[in-house]
Amino acid sequence: MIIAERKPIKELLEMLAGHDRVLLVGCKGCVTVCNAGGVREVGVLASALRIARRRQGRPIEIDEMTLDRQCEPEFISWLEEPLRENGYTAVMSAACSVGPQYIAERFDNVAVMPALNTKFIGGTLEHGVWAEFCRACGNCGIHNFGGLCPITRCSKGLLHGPCAGSSGGKCEVRPEVDCIWHLIYTRMKNLGQVDKLKALKPAKNWSGYWSGGVRRVVREDLTL
Amino acid sequence: MKAGSNLERLLKSGQFTITAEFVPPATGDRGLIERQARYFKGHVDAVSVADNMGAVVGTASCAVSKALLDLGLEPIMSLVTRDRNRIALQSDLLGASLLGIRNVFCTTGDHQKFGDHPEALNVYDIDSVQLVNAVRGLSDSGKLLGGAVCDKAGSFFVGAAANPFGDPADLMILRLGQKVRAGADFIQSQPVFDLEKFGHWVQLAREEGLIEKCFILATVMPLRSAREARAINERRRGIEVSKEIIARLEGVPEPEQAREGLRICAEQIQALKEMKGVQGVHIMSAGREEVIPELIKESGLETARARD
Numbered sequence: 001m002i003i004a005e006r007k008p009i010k011e012l013l014e015m016l017a018g019h020d021r022v023l024l025v026g027c028k029g030c031v032t033v034c035n036a037g038g039v040r041e042v043g044v045l046a047s048a049l050r051i052a053r054r055r056q057g058r059p060i061e062i063d064e065m066t067l068d069r070q071c072e073p074e075f076i077s078w079l080e081e082p083l084r085e086n087g088y089t090a091v092m093s094a095a096c097s098v099g100p101q102y103i104a105e106r107f108d109n110v111a112v113m114p115a116l117n118t119k120f121i122g123g124t125l126e127h128g129v130w131a132e133f134c135r136a137c138g139n140c141g142i143h144n145f146g147g148l149c150p151i152t153r154c155s156k157g158l159l160h161g162p163c164a165g166s167s168g169g170k171c172e173v174r175p176e177v178d179c180i181w182h183l184i185y186t187r188m189k190n191l192g193q194v195d196k197l198k199a200l201k202p203a204k205n206w207s208g209y210w211s212g213g214v215r216r217v218v219r220e221d222l223t224l
Numbered sequence: 225m226k227a228g229s230n231l232e233r234l235l236k237s238g239q240f241t242i243t244a245e246f247v248p249p250a251t252g253d254r255g256l257i258e259r260q261a262r263y264f265k266g267h268v269d270a271v272s273v274a275d276n277m278g279a280v281v282g283t284a285s286c287a288v289s290k291a292l293l294d295l296g297l298e299p300i301m302s303l304v305t306r307d308r309n310r311i312a313l314q315s316d317l318l319g320a321s322l323l324g325i326r327n328v329f330c331t332t333g334d335h336q337k338f339g340d341h342p343e344a345l346n347v348y349d350i351d352s353v354q355l356v357n358a359v360r361g362l363s364d365s366g367k368l369l370g371g372a373v374c375d376k377a378g379s380f381f382v383g384a385a386a387n388p389f390g391d392p393a394d395l396m397i398l399r400l401g402q403k404v405r406a407g408a409d410f411i412q413s414q415p416v417f418d419l420e421k422f423g424h425w426v427q428l429a430r431e432e433g434l435i436e437k438c439f440i441l442a443t444v445m446p447l448r449s450a451r452e453a454r455a456i457n458e459r460r461r462g463i464e465v466s467k468e469i470i471a472r473l474e475g476v477p478e479p480e481q482a483r484e485g486l487r488i489c490a491e492q493i494q495a496l497k498e499m500k501g502v503q504g505v506h507i508m509s510a511g512r513e514e515v516i517p518e519l520i521k522e523s524g525l526e527t528a529r530a531r532d
Contacts, residue, residue, distance in 0.1 A: 155335055156306070156332050156335065156346075156348050156351070157348045157351075158332065158348075158351045158352075159351055159353075159354070160351055160352075160353040160354075160399065160402050161395060161398065161399040161402065162390065162395070162399070163332055164385065164387040164390065164414055164462045164463075165334070165335065165462060166390060166462065167390070167391075167462045168391070169391075172335070172462070173335045173337050181395075182395075185392070185395050194398070197398060198398060198401060198402065198405075200353065200354075200357060200402060200405060200406055201353075201354070202354070203310055203349070203350045203354050203358070203369050204349075204350075206349065
């Protein structure tokens with residue numbers, strides 16, 4: 001899933017300066033699962049912002065709404081009526097950055113701001129801890145590395161083993177992170193596939209990554 | 225002779241070769257480069273010019289290599305894959321060839337987190353093994369990674385790094401093998417502070433049949449003080465100064481520790497000269513180039529350049 005994290009209240013207050021009537025919109029997709037922008041987080045954030053603004057001597061009205069998903073135009077259309085009827089000057093989106101962009105493209109007369117920082121494609125390590133597993137390079141080759149991704153999980157994206165900064169099975173860039181090359185090597189050894197690692201890998205084709213320009217997936221069989 | 229460099233000639237002749245690292249400061253002052261160069265000239269066989277070492281901005285290795293060439297020194301141009309993609313790297317290689325630079329040293333480079341621009345975007349389009357392979361292709365057939373063939377691309381004597389002290393040891397050897405197969409002519413090790421462990425790695429490399437396929441240069445680093453040695457152990461993961469060396473440094477008063485460090489380093493050079501499979505040493509002076517002449521003298525080695 002997409003892992004996101006709420007921005008600091010101070011930064012959000014700076015964004016909201018000059019706005020007194022705002023709609024805070026959550027999302028029931030990934031950001032609910034990673035506890036950043038679901039119904040509960042939207043409620044807590046709205047209260048925190050109201051309290052902070054009251055203390056600043058400039059109260060703010062914040063209404064709350066959480067959409068099934070903000071990455072679908074169909075659900076974004078649910079915002080039409082509240083935005084038309086209630087006179088909000090800003091929408092703060094607590095979704096990954098797809099949400100606020102959809103809202104901005106759809107509604108001309110309202111300011112749009114992100115409540116979250118979209119962090120990465122990842123998974124849960126333990127309660128309250130998430131880690132990155134995929135860089136969405138668009139051309140998955142993890143079967144060559146024992147099913148583990150060195151593009152994402154090596155700090156330098158190395159394809160031929162660990163750098164000299166790897167020590168005691170840990171990465172020098174973030175010592176709390178395992179050196180993925182140690183995990184790959186151990187796994188390949190267990191699988192009896194170390195010879196596979198000896199082969200030289202050609203320079204990676206990055207055209208399926210952001211390097212190839214803004215990406216799209218078109219499924220002809222699904223288009224109308 | 226593939227590249228026709230002096231370094232290649234020396235190593236192939238079986239000569240014990242001494243190279244040293246030069247970390248160019250961030251300067252546009254040619255005079256400064258010239259002043260630093262006097263610590264190398266007549267003392268070492270070739271000078272390895274760092275490419276933004278430690279992810280700290282320094283003057284371009286290509287330009288500094290040319291400046292050293294003009295001063296009659298033999299440069300080894302370093303290239304890291306951290307800052308440039310395959311287009312820029314190959315362009316720099318062709319530029320180096322045009323300037324008469326014949327030795328290239330390829331690494332991935334330190335992560336930018338440790339440098340003076342920790343907020344920079346990195347590149348890592350290709351890794352060090354792929355860069356070695358790219359230099360080899362350009363050198364042998366003028367072929368670029370994209371497939372086009374260049375006219376008179378020039379030939380390079382290609383170097384790569386190896387870590388004899390990483391774990392597990394067989395993975396380190398596997399990585400050395402990849403670099404040799406990619407086309408590395410010479411290998412510079414991580415700094416050696418444990419001769420026994422280094423000797424073991426050389427032995428493993430020999431058993432894999434890699435020693436015959438490349439020239440091994442052992443990196444040595446003169447230590448300034450026991451405090452510096454301890455700091456290396458704390459900060460530089462993957463490099464470890466042995467307890468014996470630290471004890472020896474601590475055994476002399478602090479003002480004399482740098483002198484003792486030089487003596488230890490000179491002894492290491494002498495021991496490495498006798499080690500089978502080691503073809504030379506690479507001096508990493510960590511920005512203290514001025515100690516090189518004394519270190520060479522102390523080690524009792526005269527270089528081929530000094531003899532000429």
